[in-house]
Amino acid sequence: MPLKDCVFSPRDIRSSTRHSRTMDQQDNKIAVVGAGLVGAACACMLSRHGFAVDLFELRSDLRLSSKLSVGRSINLALSARGLHTLRLLGVADEILERHAIPMYARMIHNVDGRTEPIPYGASGQCIYSVGRKYLLELLLFRAERDDNVRLHFDHKLLRARFHQGSLEFSTPDRDAVTKSGYRAIIGCDGVFSRVRQDVMRCGRFDFEQKYIDHGYIELCIPAKDNEFQMAVNFLHIWPRGEFMMIALPNQDKSYTVTLFMPFEKFEALTTAEKILKFFETHFPDSIPLIGRESLIQTLTTVEVSSLASVKCSPYHVGGRGLLLGDAAHAMVPFYGQGMNCGFEDVSILDELFTALGTSDLEKPFETFSEVRREDAHAIVELALYNYIEMRHLVNSVWFRLRKKFDSSLHWMFPKFWVPLYTSVTFSRMKYSECISNRAWQDKVLRNSLRSIGLLALGVSLAYAASRMRINVRLH
């Protein structure tokens, strides 16, 4: 098996049948479906509370494959909420020290080639570009080192039965394998969650999946002479109103570039000439960086990916089932909060286990459902809104002014005035409170502007009146 892109040694991968479980653990088993970022983190967190965890994954072990290579895979913007969970699991330092590229500001690329930075937060505050494959591998190793966790790859879920605590899978060897004896089944199996389909069968379950009319294609700005081709500690943005392009730096000094655009605009780019014309008009500075060949090759062959939001409620089935991460709340990627929100699910559940205990799982699960829904719905909406802001407003004067005003006020009163982006990205304030906090700020600002306006009018009138009096006296 090719392992050239894997940052870990294959010898690190332990057999998943290495230890037998005690009787106590047999009675305290939880099945986690989906060994993605949230599933792996959830398994490690559950182990902290004494659960014996079986972590099932549809796909093969990605640590044995080079398919999702580190260099060109999607990279993610890690921020406060995600980091908090990674700290909880004891893996944050390793990531930050060795594999995260700090991004302190957006770097705006104008059509004429000028670039200018807009900082994300106060001095020193940054988000981190991290490769998805690296992060997942790290979490899988972390899970595997945990004696309470067992990994099961190539397990395709056919049916989850919450009340029986059993799951049916198909594997490469067998059509149907039943695993049973679980106190609870937790679905961390992503936006098209199979577990969620079975939650739907369990009674009243509100569900919404909504696509936007825009899709995306990933491009690459490769390293040149083993160096980044653009300033490194930035998230590069080419905002163009109806569409936009962004780029995040990778460990191998390449950039993953993503072009977001209405589907019909992609469909219009049918020939090499049209593609080049389009890039020359809108993103001229990116052409030499990406390379003409690569640009045309990608845009003529790769299928445009779509973007969906998912909201649902409730997240739990009594004390027997729970949905976390994208399975519960998928969002468009424009606030960089998809993974962070999924990781935050894990830390919130951890806090609820600590506060409410684990003898009765219904209490923590139900509380999770209640406290998390409002916040998940809020960030799903914020993520949609931020696409408009990134495409339109980053380039507008009003946006810049407001950013500067917010930053200054935040600098003067760091607790009193927290800008929206700062509260979402650099704090663990509830997402719904981030929104209400912003609404309050908008109101304060409106009222202040009105007062200033009135004051200015008053001063002007007083001045005019005094001038008139002087004139009257003079005449």
Add this chain to the structure above:
Amino acid sequence: MPLKDCVFSPRDIRSSTRHSRTMDQQDNKIAVVGAGLVGAACACMLSRHGFAVDLFELRSDLRLSSKLSVGRSINLALSARGLHTLRLLGVADEILERHAIPMYARMIHNVDGRTEPIPYGASGQCIYSVGRKYLLELLLFRAERDDNVRLHFDHKLLRARFHQGSLEFSTPDRDAVTKSGYRAIIGCDGVFSRVRQDVMRCGRFDFEQKYIDHGYIELCIPAKDNEFQMAVNFLHIWPRGEFMMIALPNQDKSYTVTLFMPFEKFEALTTAEKILKFFETHFPDSIPLIGRESLIQTLTTVEVSSLASVKCSPYHVGGRGLLLGDAAHAMVPFYGQGMNCGFEDVSILDELFTALGTSDLEKPFETFSEVRREDAHAIVELALYNYIEMRHLVNSVWFRLRKKFDSSLHWMFPKFWVPLYTSVTFSRMKYSECISNRAWQDKVLRNSLRSIGLLALGVSLAYAASRMRINVRLH
């Protein structure tokens, strides 16, 4: 097999393999999944356009079973849109003449026992109470008599593959049966549509399912001395603000009564005493009609059913797949439009086949998706709104006044002023236009009231002024 409740003779049921298909028909096959009301009607309509139709149903042939008996099953309110489709299929007269009970008005039951009617429309306009089982049996016989239609019961859909034109079923005999060679697959398989799940796999598909916090339980007012126990040509309503009860007449002179209420209110009715107390307080006149025993028996044993809305978009998969009826747009039952809207889907598709032809199915399917979405979304919302109106407003003075005002204006200007309920129930006006028409009426009414108010003020002032002048002259 017990057939006592079946109004048709078992000899009427033909074998479904009675005729072989010509080569032309083999190339023009359509699979309809779900032999409910909409599926059966759709199959008959498709046959009119020369398609060879295979109609698949999960359940056994209900004509051979007495499970869903005519007397006590859910009855439906048939109105203009549904009737239009039944006329198209040549079965409307039989239903209207032999099996439909006209309801000309709502009969409001006050807590003190007083009753008063509120007409549905102009004199003679009515909706019809029809038994679901009877209607379905009639449509199944109509489909079966059609040489182009074949019925397949006990076929549980496992997977629909639109682009291959194939379906996989499980049957009582076999785990997996594949049927193939279909130009298109049409899902008429209801609110929890299996076909829709496969539409979801085909790309960007918006979907929303939303439950309301209220559930329902069905009760029965049996016939007494072979007579109806209440005035027959009415839909009886007990509006009680937060909850309500309704009753529709059945062919066997019983009434199917439905109590709609918040789930927690149902959950509070834990004992016979509480149930009787509740009915004595809110529905005293219904107790002798339903009977104490039956009331307590039903409310202590029957599970409360839930109510959901479903919206989705698009309804089609190119020219290969389509969703109709509840599979595309399920609604709460408060406008009596669920079945009527589903039947209207069938007549609209029929019109599109006639207008656009059937050589390329993508055109009619895509147009259906486009023209129908807005209207389906509109009636889903109207149905939710009408629950509030039925519970609260039917009993309010303003509602009565507005009804009378609308009826008078409609009587004077039948084309110019069509009340909302009339346009939804007694016309085939697009649902979305029904709403915009109502919005326009509200605006006219507001402006008129304002003008009348100003006029009255003017007249009063003029009168006061003239009185003052007279007074001045007199003094």
